[in-house]
Amino acid sequence: MLPIPDDILAQFNAVLEQKAVSFAVRGDYRKRLRYCLDFRISNQ
Numbered sequence: 001m002l003p004i005p006d007d008i009l010a011q012f013n014a015v016l017e018q019k020a021v022s023f024a025v026r027g028d029y030r031k032r033l034r035y036c037l038d039f040r041i042s043n044q
Contacts, residue, residue, distance in 0.1 A: 002041065004034055 004012070012033055016026050 001034060001038055004030065004037065008033075008037075 009030070012030070013026075016029060021029060
């Protein structure tokens with residue numbers, strides 16, 4: 001599994017903060033983002 005690029009992760013974290021997503025579930029959101037990016041890269 002590839003790491004999430006820093007620029008994308010910073011933007012994603014800013015959106016989570018803006019939407020007041022609980023810290024308890026932010027890891028799950030980042031995991032889903034990583035899965036989506038991996039799927040996108042592997043299917044190009």
